[in-house]
Amino acid sequence: MTVETLERYILEHRFFEGLEPAFGSLIRGCARNVRFEAGQYLCREGEPADQLYLVRHGTVALEISAPGRGALTFQTVHEGEIVGVSWLVPPYRWTYDARAAELVRAIALDARCLRDKAERDHDLGYELMKRFVPVLVERLHATRLQLLDLYAPPA
Amino acid sequence: MSAMAAGAAATDPMLPAVARVVGRRRETADVWTLEVAPPDGWAGFAPGQFNMLYLPGLGEVPISMSGDPAAPGPIRHTVRAVGAVSAALAALRPGAAVGLRGPYGSAWPVAEAAGADVVVMAGGLGLAPLRPALYRLRAERARYGRVALLYGTRSPADILFRRELERWRRQLDLEIEVTVDRAAGDWRGSVGVVTRLLPRIAFEPVSSVALVCGPEVMMRFAADALLDAGVPEPRIHLSMERNMRCAIGQCGHCQFGADFVCKDGPVMSYDRLRARLKIREL
Ligand SMILES: Cc1cc2nc3c(=O)[nH]c(=O)nc-3n(C[C@H](O)[C@H](O)[C@H](O)COP(=O)(O)OP(=O)(O)OC[C@H]3O[C@@H](n4cnc5c(N)ncnc54)[C@H](O)[C@@H]3O)c2cc1C
Ligand code: FES
Numbered sequence: 001m002t003v004e005t006l007e008r009y010i011l012e013h014r015f016f017e018g019l020e021p022a023f024g025s026l027i028r029g030c031a032r033n034v035r036f037e038a039g040q041y042l043c044r045e046g047e048p049a050d051q052l053y054l055v056r057h058g059t060v061a062l063e064i065s066a067p068g069r070g071a072l073t074f075q076t077v078h079e080g081e082i083v084g085v086s087w088l089v090p091p092y093r094w095t096y097d098a099r100a101a102e103l104v105r106a107i108a109l110d111a112r113c114l115r116d117k118a119e120r121d122h123d124l125g126y127e128l129m130k131r132f133v134p135v136l137v138e139r140l141h142a143t144r145l146q147l148l149d150l151y152a153p154p155a
Numbered sequence: 156m157s158a159m160a161a162g163a164a165a166t167d168p169m170l171p172a173v174a175r176v177v178g179r180r181r182e183t184a185d186v187w188t189l190e191v192a193p194p195d196g197w198a199g200f201a202p203g204q205f206n207m208l209y210l211p212g213l214g215e216v217p218i219s220m221s222g223d224p225a226a227p228g229p230i231r232h233t234v235r236a237v238g239a240v241s242a243a244l245a246a247l248r249p250g251a252a253v254g255l256r257g258p259y260g261s262a263w264p265v266a267e268a269a270g271a272d273v274v275v276m277a278g279g280l281g282l283a284p285l286r287p288a289l290y291r292l293r294a295e296r297a298r299y300g301r302v303a304l305l306y307g308t309r310s311p312a313d314i315l316f317r318r319e320l321e322r323w324r325r326q327l328d329l330e331i332e333v334t335v336d337r338a339a340g341d342w343r344g345s346v347g348v349v350t351r352l353l354p355r356i357a358f359e360p361v362s363s364v365a366l367v368c369g370p371e372v373m374m375r376f377a378a379d380a381l382l383d384a385g386v387p388e389p390r391i392h393l394s395m396e397r398n399m400r401c402a403i404g405q406c407g408h409c410q411f412g413a414d415f416v417c418k419d420g421p422v423m424s425y426d427r428l429r430a431r432l433k434i435r436e437l
Contacts, residue, residue, distance in 0.1 A: 014354075061346065073338045073346045078355065101343060142348045146336045150370045151279030151309040153185060154237050 001033045009033070009107055013054045014080035015131055023124055030113035036100035042083055049092045050111045052084030058104035063097045075142070076101065085136055087111035168403055171209045171254030172196070176247045177229050183313050185236050186280065187245040188221060190229035194255055200224055201262035202287035203394060203422045207402045208232065208244055209254030216240045217399045217417070219284035220258065225294060230255075233283035233315070259402045261422045263288040264392060268364035272300040274356070274386070276377045278307050278349055278369020282315045284394055284421075285368050289329070296328050300363075303330040303356040307349025307373070310335050311342045330356055349373065350380040360385030368394040375432055378425050388426035395420045395428070 007028040010016055016024070034053070036042060042053055042060060053060075060083050063071040074096075077083050083098050083106075092111065118125035178190035200206075200220050209215040218241075222231030236242035247253060265288050273292060277285050285304075292302050308314055314333060324331045332352040334345035345352065349369075363386050367377045374393045381391050397409040397416040404418035412431040414420060 059343075059345070070339055073342065076334075076344075076346045078345070080354070138351075142351065145348045145372070145376065148372065149309070149336070150373050151307075151313065151336065153235070 003028060006031055006033060006107070009056060010054070013056065013107070015054055015082050015135075019127060023127055026117055026121065026124055027109065027114070030110045030117065031107050032110075034106050034108045036104040036106070038100055038102045040100050042098040042100065042104070042106075043094045045094055045097050047094050049084060049086035049094050051108045052082060052087050052111060052114075053098075053106040053108055055079055055081055055083060056105045056107065058106075059101040060104055061099045061101045063099060065097065071097065071099075074146070075139070082135060084111075085132060085139075087115070088132060168256070169401065171207065171215070171256045173252050174230075174255040176249050176251045176253060178249060179247065182233060182315050185245075186233060186315065187236070188231055188233045189244065189247060189253075190222075190231055191253060191255065193230055197230070200230070200258035200287075202265055202291055203263040203284060204258040204260045205284070205402075205421065206230070206232065206255050206257030207259065207399070208240075209256075210240060210243050211254070213243050214240045215254070215400075216244070217259075217402060218244070219394075219421075221283040221286045223290040224287045225290065233280070233286075235280050256402070259417055261420055263366050263394075263422055264364065265291045269295075269298045270300070271390075272358040272363040273302045274353075274358055274363055274365045274381070275302070275304045276306075276349060276365065276367045276369070276381075277304065278373035278377070279309065279313070280315070281367075281369030281373070281394070282306055282308075285366060286316065288366055289323075293323070293328060301330065301356070301358050302328070303332070303358060305349055305352040305356070306331070306333045307352070307369070308333075308335055309337070311338055311344070332356065348376070350376055353380050353384055361387065363390060365391045367391065371396070371432075378432075382425075388429065389424050391425035392422050393425060393428060394422050 007024050010027055011024045055077055057079055060077040061073045062075045063073050065071045086094050118128055172194035174191040174194045177192050180188045182188055202224055205217045205219040207215050208218050218232045218234055221233040234241050234245045236245040275285055320331055323329050334347050334352055338346050365381050365386050367374050378391050395416050397411055399417050400406045400408040402417040404415045409416040
């Protein structure tokens with residue numbers, strides 16, 4: 001894939017909608033195109049969070065495994081969404097497994113590369129924060145609703 | 156209430172007609188669909204309306220119609236066994252008698268939505284009162300723009316009307332997205348809250364009509380997500396639930412602000428509900 005195509009994929013991804021093209025080329029320097037077959041893992045709980053993924057195609061299941069209960073999916077991530085927020089905050093470790101539920105095409109961004117660039121260029125850092133914070137807030141909100149178990153039979 | 160009338164023509168509006176159960180079908184672990192033969196004088200119903208179903212000695216509860224309003228034959232009610240009356244209803248066998256009065260309440264604005272995109276958002280058992288609207292939308296599919304059903308429920312085992320949804324999805328005349336709160340093993344669909352499905356469908360927010368039914372908290376957040384997407388308040392319709400007794404606007408049991416849910420509802424538009432939805436315990 002050419003660098004131009006990679007940059008276009010980044011700028012066209014819903015997560016980076018409206019991003020200034022100049023930032024696109026900065027981010028592209030940390031990016032590569034990846035693909036996972038169904039059943040392959042994008043990351044495993046406890047491993048260093050050194051990547052994040054912009055999903056371009058397919059479904060990723062975020063899972064927690066519990067002894068005796070197997071893997072429990074608590075969220076799926078789809079085209080236009082991202083996998084990975086743990087790379088933002090120390091200790092930069094994945095807190096769940098991310099499994100390709102079907103063929104997944106994504107852009108992998110190198111977390112250290114992105115952190116370094118954001119550290120050097122705070123405008124880029126702020127652009128990134130403006131996009132990641134809503135994802136965090138949305139996930140927190142979704143978790144709260146799931147905890148409420150709204151559809152459970154009344155006690 | 157001790158007697159059941161022989162026909163719906165009875166003059167006392169509180170007197171239920173006797174209806175016969177003619178079929179029963181298990182939907183999920185605690186949900187059953189009852190089919191009852193229409194009592195004398197039954198003139199059909201509009202999607203979103205409900206009946207009062209009565210069992211002597213136990214009580215009377217509001218249950219929505221869940222079948223096709225255009226189909227002749229039995230009236231369908233999909234009941235979740237949560238307490239004394241609903242559990243006894245869910246356990247009725249063909250041949251049993253049930254008291255029935257209705258139909259009552261307001262309807263989903265299906266005809267009014269002609270020409271528009273329609274977004275149907277259901278949570279849990281809330282799919283049952285929406286199913287008659289989906290039958291109508293499908294029957295007159297060409298009159299509408301895009302039609303999408305976004306359905307959230309607890310787990311894959313709790314998906315209502317699963318075969319029918321799969322068939323509709325194959326026929327491609329509705330866009331159907333289902334999500335569950337949690338899943339293990341072989342579930343290949345979405346996991347997450349129902350509002351996350353909204354960005355995945357294509358629709359024209361300003362001119363769309365949204366029909367929403369589910370637990371009240373789910374409906375509040377669904378309405379917020381629709382508003383954020385740009386759907387105007389008067390075009391968002393929710394189906395409210397309150398305890399009922401008379402169901403004909405006389406006893407005040409179901410009062411919700413200035414409205415009676417049995418008569419002015421259950422289906423009401425968001426502009427009318429907005430202020431009250433945010434007040435606790437109204
Ligand atoms: C307009 C309208 C339409 C309805 N349509 C349907 C339908 O199609 N199918 C269906 O199964 N139910 C429907 N309901 C809800 C149904 O009427 C109640 O579940 C029923 O009245 C419960 O009576 P019960 O005697 O079985 O249980 P109760 O002994 O009265 O209650 C048992 C438990 O369930 C809880 N509970 C009661 N009602 C509700 C409720 N509405 N939501 C959540 N928890 C509740 C109570 O707090 C209690 O914990 C509808 C309600 C309304 C107002
Ligand atoms: S139930 Fe009596 S007024 Fe609504």
